[in-house]
Structures are given as C-alpha cells and as structure tokens.
Amino acid sequence: MMRAWEIISEGGIAALALNQRADPEPGPGQVLVKVGASAINYRDLVTLKDPKSRGIVYPLVPNSDCAGTVVSVGGDVSNLTVGDRVIGCFFQDWTDGPISPVAMASALGGAIDGVLAEKVVLNAAAVVAVPDNLTLDEASTLPCAGLTAWHALTEAQPVKPGDRVLLLGTGGVSVFAQQFCSALGVETIVTSSSDEKLAKMRTLGAQETINYTKVPAWEEKVLALTNGVGVDRVVEVGGPGTLQKSLAAVRVGGAVQLIGILTGASGTIVPTDIMRKSISLRGIYVGSCTQFEAMAAFISDHKIQPVIDSIFAFEDAPSAYQKMQNATHLGKLVIHF
Ligand SMILES: NC(=O)c1ccc[n+]([C@@H]2O[C@H](COP(=O)([O-])OP(=O)(O)OC[C@H]3O[C@@H](n4cnc5c(N)ncnc54)[C@H](OP(=O)(O)O)[C@@H]3O)[C@@H](O)[C@H]2O)c1
Structure with missing residues (x-):
C-alpha cells in the first residue's frame, strides 16, 4: 500500500x-x-x-x-x-x-x-x-510553470536577443520566464504588488520593474519605458483584469501569450485594439514532451536553478x-x- x-x-x-x-x-x-x-x-x-x-x-x-x-x-x-x-x-x-x-x-x-x-x-x-x-x-x-514559460517565449516567433518582454507578477510562470529571458539575452519589464519581490526580480536579471499597486496605469509606464513603442511580447498570466492593459503595453505587431486567470475567468476586452495593432494573441496550454526535452537541455546548458x-x-x-x-x-x- x-x-x-x-x-x-x-x-x-x-x-x-x-x-x-x-x-x-x-x-x-x-x-x-x-x-x-x-x-x-x-x-x-x-x-x-x-x-x-x-x-x-x-x-x-x-x-x-x-x-x-x-x-x-x-x-x-x-x-x-x-x-x-x-x-x-x-x-x-x-x-x-x-x-x-x-x-x-x-x-x-x-x-x-x-x-x-x-x-x-x-x-x-x-x-x-x-x-x-x-x-x-x-x-x-518544471512540468507546468517552467514549460509554460518556455512555450510562451520560444514558439510562434520565438523571442530573440534584444527583445523586450513584459512579465506580470512574480509567481511560478513569471519567474521561470525571467530566468529564460536572462539566459536568452532578452530584456524584461516586470510588474509586482511588492517592491521587495521586484528587487529580487532585478537580481534575476529584470531591467525595469513596476509596482502595479502603486502604479495602477502600469501599461502607460511600460510605454514610457519603451519610448512609446511597447514591448515585443507579454507573458499574460493575469487574464481579464490585466489583458486590456497588456494589449495597450504591447507594440504594433507584437505578441500576447495568453496563459493565466489570476484575476478571474471572464471579463471584457476590446477586440478592435487587437486588430488595429495587428497583435498576435495566442492561447497557451503548458506544452508537449518534445518542448519539455528542449527546455530541459536549455536548463542544463545554462545551469539554470x-x-x-x-x-x-x-x-x-x-x-x-x-x-x-x-x-x-x-x-x-x-x-x-
Ligand atoms: N495556460 C497554462 O498552460 C498555464 C500554465 C501555468 C499557469 N497558468 C496560469 O497562469 C497563472 C499564473 O500561474 P502561477 O502558477 O505562476 O501562479 P502563482 O505562482 O500563484 O502566481 C501568483 C502571483 O501572481 C501575481 N498576480 C496576481 N494578480 C496579479 C495581477 N493583477 N497583476 C500581476 N500579477 C498578479 C502575484 O505576484 P506579486 O505577488 O508579485 O504581485 C502573485 O504572487 C495562473 O492563472 C495559472 O492558472 C496557466
């Protein structure tokens, strides 16, 4: 037994x-x-x-x-x-x-x-x-948070060195995404409700940080930090409460990888924003075993803990x-x- x-x-x-x-x-x-x-x-x-x-x-x-x-x-x-x-x-x-x-x-x-x-x-x-x-x-x-972050960064126009990625919060998926971005030479802007957590994310390689409690219009801050252009990609773990802001924070032709529901399961978004900015909005559900093998090799090569x-x-x-x-x-x- x-x-x-x-x-x-x-x-x-x-x-x-x-x-x-x-x-x-x-x-x-x-x-x-x-x-x-x-x-x-x-x-x-x-x-x-x-x-x-x-x-x-x-x-x-x-x-x-x-x-x-x-x-x-x-x-x-x-x-x-x-x-x-x-x-x-x-x-x-x-x-x-x-x-x-x-x-x-x-x-x-x-x-x-x-x-x-x-x-x-x-x-x-x-x-x-x-x-x-x-x-x-x-x-x-690794199986859920790690692979989801890996999938969000490496499939459908994979990120490349010099890209800028927006990460929401400091949960499991976002922290893995930060570690992968650091190893891939990708810059990040990270939001959190905690200055202490943001300081830790900087030690993991985050270039810019925003406290989303102190700065509720964090999407405007993201635009300001990117000279009005917006980020190349958002790892979207918030869902209805953050998606509209993520659409505002991504650049024209950028990608929003839709992953999470931390702010609930349903809400309202404005589809025309997706259309006008030609945003690629892509749902992600963890990933395949082959993707996992590639991630495991990357983790081993880059000694990611x-x-x-x-x-x-x-x-x-x-x-x-x-x-x-x-x-x-x-x-x-x-x-x-
Ligand atoms: N689609 C998929 O395949 C897949 C796979 C994995 C996870 N998910 C989903 O992705 C989400 C994150 O999962 P997880 O395991 O990483 O969760 P987690 O570890 O529980 O993450 C919790 C953190 O999320 C942050 N957060 C909460 N509300 C936020 C908001 N309004 N704006 C920004 N950040 C916010 C907080 O960060 P701070 O404390 O820093 O504020 C909180 O500490 C969940 O909805 C989960 O179900 C989906």
Whole structure:
C-alpha cells in the first residue's frame, strides 16, 4: 500500500484527505516512479477550491508536477531503467506537434489522477530525464510553470536577443520566464504588488520593474519605458483584469501569450485594439514532451536553478496550497516526500 492525497469532495484545501491506495503497477509502455517531490501550481489550487466547475471525478489525486526515481518498468520499455531520475510530463499523451483533445484528456491532476502520491505510473514516452544540475525538488517545478514559460517565449516567433518582454507578477510562470529571458539575452519589464519581490526580480536579471499597486496605469509606464513603442511580447498570466492593459503595453505587431486567470475567468476586452495593432494573441496550454526535452537541455546548458520559495513535507501538503492562496511566495512551492 502507499499514501496519496485525494480531493474527495468540494470544500477546498480543508477537504484534502491523506488516504491509502494500492501500489500501482506499470503496464506495457509504462514505468512506476517513486515520487521525490511535487511542485504545486495555481491551477492545482483552483482545482481544489472548485472541483465541481472543472468536472472532477472523486477521488482525484491532485497535482501535475513531480520528479522521482524509476522503481519498476513495464513491458515494451527500452528507454528507461530502474534508478533513472525522471520528471513527468503534464500531458501524458502529448508527444509533439499541436495540442489535441486527446492530449487535453491526459492532464495529470485534472482529467486523470495526479502525482501527489508516493508512487505513480507514468507513460515511458511522457517522462523526461532530470537535468544533471537539478535536485528532485528543483526538477519537480518544471512540468507546468517552467514549460509554460518556455512555450510562451520560444514558439510562434520565438523571442530573440534584444527583445523586450513584459512579465506580470512574480509567481511560478513569471519567474521561470525571467530566468529564460536572462539566459536568452532578452530584456524584461516586470510588474509586482511588492517592491521587495521586484528587487529580487532585478537580481534575476529584470531591467525595469513596476509596482502595479502603486502604479495602477502600469501599461502607460511600460510605454514610457519603451519610448512609446511597447514591448515585443507579454507573458499574460493575469487574464481579464490585466489583458486590456497588456494589449495597450504591447507594440504594433507584437505578441500576447495568453496563459493565466489570476484575476478571474471572464471579463471584457476590446477586440478592435487587437486588430488595429495587428497583435498576435495566442492561447497557451503548458506544452508537449518534445518542448519539455528542449527546455530541459536549455536548463542544463545554462545551469539554470529554479527559484523555490518554500518546501513543505508530504504530510503537510495542505500548507503549501495555503501559502499559494496567500500569494506571498516568489517562484515555486514544493512538496518534498
Ligand atoms: N495556460 C497554462 O498552460 C498555464 C500554465 C501555468 C499557469 N497558468 C496560469 O497562469 C497563472 C499564473 O500561474 P502561477 O502558477 O505562476 O501562479 P502563482 O505562482 O500563484 O502566481 C501568483 C502571483 O501572481 C501575481 N498576480 C496576481 N494578480 C496579479 C495581477 N493583477 N497583476 C500581476 N500579477 C498578479 C502575484 O505576484 P506579486 O505577488 O508579485 O504581485 C502573485 O504572487 C495562473 O492563472 C495559472 O492558472 C496557466
């Protein structure tokens, strides 16, 4: 038997239950992974708080992100052996190419059971080797926030040295985006509600920072900082409360990568602004295993260490979601097994 955290009902963080489950067995093309760490994402918090609107079937093991060690291998697996350090891909059925409904139906901790369990079965084609420079705690932060930031910067007119990118807030996605931009020679303007967090983002390489609480018209400040031109790209994690301002802050012909819903799920935008400025507005849903492989190689080559704010014990997992809800963190929150 093994232990697994389960969403067993509505009721938010308080309704998480630590239960016993039978040890899973890897089938053909699968591996059994002893989980060493699981990082949490805003999406996991939203799933806990509102499982009904997401159509969650109880009991569901939460979380998409884990890193661990292969402890047994199913039939027809030639690429992995016992002892390998691996990271699970967010989508267990998205190897390459564009996203599909099939891929979306394989999202860990949403469409299917997630990874906040002592052992998990993963598809051998949907795990990536842990970069040599990372611990399992660090590696566990990559599948969702890391890959989403990578996807937002490297696909559909990839950023190039000298570009200017706007990052909103200092959560997991934005901090990874900052680290990738720094390594790619891309300049950033970062917003945050905290001057202290902005100072930390400068140490990670941010060229310009804006406190969006003190400067509510931050889009005007972005334009001023770019001589009225606007940024080349926005990594848009705010959603309805920030999108209209992001459209104002991006240059003519620039790109807004639509990722998040930190300010809610619905709102009003002005479509003509998108049309008149010829803005490429692109929805992003994490990324494929092939994109993950490219990101892992980049992280290894550039010796990037993910920024972990706090680490929680497996038995204390609910505290990690509480911390995320308080939004005092910068970077990632990790549950260590
Ligand atoms: N589409 C996808 O594939 C995908 C993948 C990953 C994440 N997401 C989404 O992206 C968003 C960010 O995820 P995350 O895991 O990075 O979240 P997170 O770590 O919880 O980020 C929280 C931070 O967001 C910032 N924030 C909140 N409201 C803001 C606002 N109005 N303007 C600017 N910043 C604001 C705050 O930064 P400060 O404290 O600095 O103010 C807060 O600390 C979430 O909506 C998540 O669901 C989507």
